[in-house]
Amino acid sequence: ITGAVKALRRKTTGTGRMRYLRNVPRRFKTNFREGKFSFSTFLVMAIRMITSRLSHSSSSSLAFLLQGRNSRVATTAALRYTTAAPAIAQDPIKPSVNVEYTKLFINGQFVDSTSGKTFPTLDPRTGEVIAHVAEGDVEDINRAVVAARNAFDEGPWPKMSAYERSKVLFRIADLIEKHNDEIATLETWDSGKLYQQVATIEIPMIVRVLRYYAGWADKIHGLTVSADGPYHVQTLHEPIGVVGQIIPWNFPLLMFAWKIGPALACGNTVVLKTAEQTPLSALYVSKLLQEAGLPEGVVNVISGFGPTAGAALCSHMDVDKLAFTGSTDTGNTIMSLAANSNLKPVTLELGGKSPFVVCEDADVDQAVELAHFALFFNQGQCCCAGSRTYVHNSIYDEFVEKAKARALKRAVGDPFESGNEQGPQISSEQFEKVLKYIRSGVESGATLETGGDRLGTRGYYIKPTVFSNVKDDMLIATDEIFGPVQSILKFKDHDEVIRRANATKYGLAAGVFTKNIDTANTFMRALRVGTIWINCFDIFDAAIPFGGYKMSGQGREKGQYSLKQYLQVKAVVTSLKNPAWLQVKIICMLFCIMSLVMSCFESSVMSLVK
Template sequence: MAARRLSSLLSRSLSSGSASKLLSQGRSVSRFSTAAASEELITPPVHIEYTKHLINGQFVDSASGKTFPTYDPRTAEVIAHVAEGDAEDIDRAVAAARKAFDEGPWPKMSAYERSRILLRFADLVEKHSDELAALETWNNGKPFEQAAHSELPMLVRLFRYYAGWADKIHGLTVPADGPYHVQTLHEPIGVAGQIIPWNFPLLMFTWKVGPALACGNTIVLKTAEQTPLTALYVAKLFQEAGLPPGVLNIVSGYGPTAGAALASHMDVDKVAFTGSTDTGKIILELAAKSNLKPATLELGGKSPFIICEDADIDRAVELAHFALFFNQGQCCCAGSRTFVHERVYDEFLEKAKARALKRIVGDPFKKGVEQGPQIDSEQFQKVLRYIKSGIESTATLECGGERFGSKGYFIQPTVFSNVQDDMLIAQDEIFGPVQSILKFKELDEVVRRANATRYGLAAGVFTRNIDTANTLTRALRAGTVWVNCFDVFDAAIPFGGYKMSGIGREKGIYSLHNYLQVKAVVTPLKNPAWL
């Protein structure tokens, strides 16, 4: 169900009728579609209630009294001022989580009762999904229809999935060579420090918090400074669901202060981070130098998307477009290296360019809009610098390449052809709406080139040949390979990377392993004759 919901935007666009209808609803401006199906505008919230840290069940100011602004990426205007946490606030939050774990009811509560609280929380999220989707769009810039119809249902589904796991975590009995009874216990690891990114604030909150709570841990979570608002909102819903004080603590702030303090804290038993590879290295070093705490890292990617010569080109174009441009290109697993077989390259390129030109860019609160703004000025300028490097190389700019509109952080959907493997746009994670199309001839060649990257998060394959699909899925060095689909994120499907794309897996049963300790208990048998 969740996988179908998250890919529903793609499914609708792959239908030729619905795609034609959607594209005909925009009006052409600067060769790109803008506005949307209608001028209907969903009004964002006008009052932000939760801007303080959540520590030990209370919303509190920063110890320093400092705040920082959070912005609307559509306009670059300030939405609200949020409490700015630093090491002292992290200390307070960790102390609350430590006490809640060591003395509080959560780890000692029956797993069934923990499950019921998670289910109540999921029900509350479902009840408030419209407000949450509007807040997510306002703070992040993603299309409201994406947030409301794909991401919020996935959040609900994921928490119900983890609620189902809570009372099914158990150990084993182990045969031993001798008169001993041996059993293993799977116990919560303790206080989990979690740091989430800005591209999918609510979903990344879920990927981190869901399994940690299901296993009985307590949490200190640092939001991304760009998008702190929705995590604070759902924290209040957790309180309504009956989560005891101190079990979930949320501190907003910057990486070098609050984030570093959390990763290096001696009383944090485990750290989980999603973000860039460079920051992941810092997190891992801080975790090791403090108390050698284990780290789960979900980092960057430069995913190959391979279009084979037998592909249905129209479907391949739409899928490759979705794989790259979804969420303004701000996906760690985006199919940002589109490899196309030389026999279908020209046809694919022509249609890929036409599709990008028809992409509906505009206010994410308007119906039918496919692409909103980039998250902030820093990311906006970074993407434009990569586009400039592509233009200055021997790649061909097919369309786009400039800002869209006169305010906010909108960028035209951009397509480059004749891209070579050694170009920056083919090597670096751009994290924006920039599609690089490369040509290949042989299967062995494209495997070698696809794997010639420091990343290994995901890959896509489009072919009608089962032998080709089997060959590529086994040869590609990536944590996820999608065949004739992309960005399918079911609650039970593990996600994580090879190489410098990270350590560990999230979602599914694999995510539980990140938050459990295994204890062996050995007891002598008094009467071994009964063995």
């Protein structure tokens, strides 16, 4: 309360200050006197009210309150959990943008769905409707595919110079960068992701990815191949055609960029389906595609549901390639639809249950912080989250205690509020799924160190949860939870933990924390995953390929490797028996003979002279 009052005195003066200080006891004194909550709860609620009021006049008020000594931060964070409901009870911050784009984007135009149906997209902070969005289905997918096919077969995009395509991609990146605030606000509102995370990390990464592939556009080329016989052989790398892409809800616009960047750089056209939970940011960016000068029909964006729009896209006979990010079960379905239609190739980035291995030589404090980030980032809604934390038995107890303390300090609340580290889960379905897994962990005998329940009474907030004494066969150790649930397992030696880490159907990513380079190299080779982070985690760059082993997917996204997913290789063999080639060949032979004769003649003359 002292920190709050000091902040109050700095922010207000005179009658304003007195009004705030008087309102604290007036608002709560009745409930306090009647014994409805304790004195400590009274203090916390007072702090919450003061902070809320200050935030209306200063966006940095919460950050100001959290500055200072670590003890005060820890106390504030701990109190947040002892009074769960008041922590989220204040009214959510109202976003500063209007939702303007809710229709399907087909052939360069925003249009209603053929059926006229719409569906609501919800605010995860409250469960309330943000907007009603056009519901695309089979007929709308057909319209979009026709537009994309015409744009590929007859339009300018695949035929224009690679340099011109790169300029369009650069303009798209520039416009996204220009509209950072609006896009970040829509993304946060629609998905519950932290605003600061979207605005300062994800959108700059989106811009970087698009510029990276803009730079690649005019560097895609084939090879000249040496072959036996009188033939000239070359390979051409050509765009594959109409590409169907389906993006997830956990990183909607980032996956939008990962998908369209390489596809457009290679000269393809696209039909992209958004996740039904998060359509708003992709529809907004569709407007920017127009402004950047992208020809009509090159990118078409459909909002809709998987069983209708998604299935129609995957089984469409005029779609030449698919790319999907999502669950392993859905990936299996997509593979079947692709095979049963026209055998279209498929890129899949699917689920994971990534091990994070903390070796015996690790700095425990640093390892705890990194393991915490590896799991809890983005509300735990990451396909590559380090959701199996393996800790050497010599440091296990210390690690568990510190992991518990770190989880208790994690600030959970409105994702628009500066200083919060965790927002709500995406939807009521995901919220209930996570809570079900938490109950399963308790029932199976794991030790619940902290968390384990919802936070507040409104929205889809879950307390950061830590389990210890987890066994490999427990559901919380085998299944992809996709939520803020850390499972800490114990191991004795490296061979054992390598075997256990690999004993899963997934193979997306892994983390290893050690000071020993030989240990790092051993794990690097032994773990069967697509990405291994050594003493770091979730390091993404436009140039770093990403994808999984086993049932975590096939193909790679980002980097040079992603381009290969969107190109066909054509071999061109030209016979050298063609008269034009023979004429050149004869001239070359005559020239060689004449050179040889002249050389011999010169040698003879020199001999006679001597």
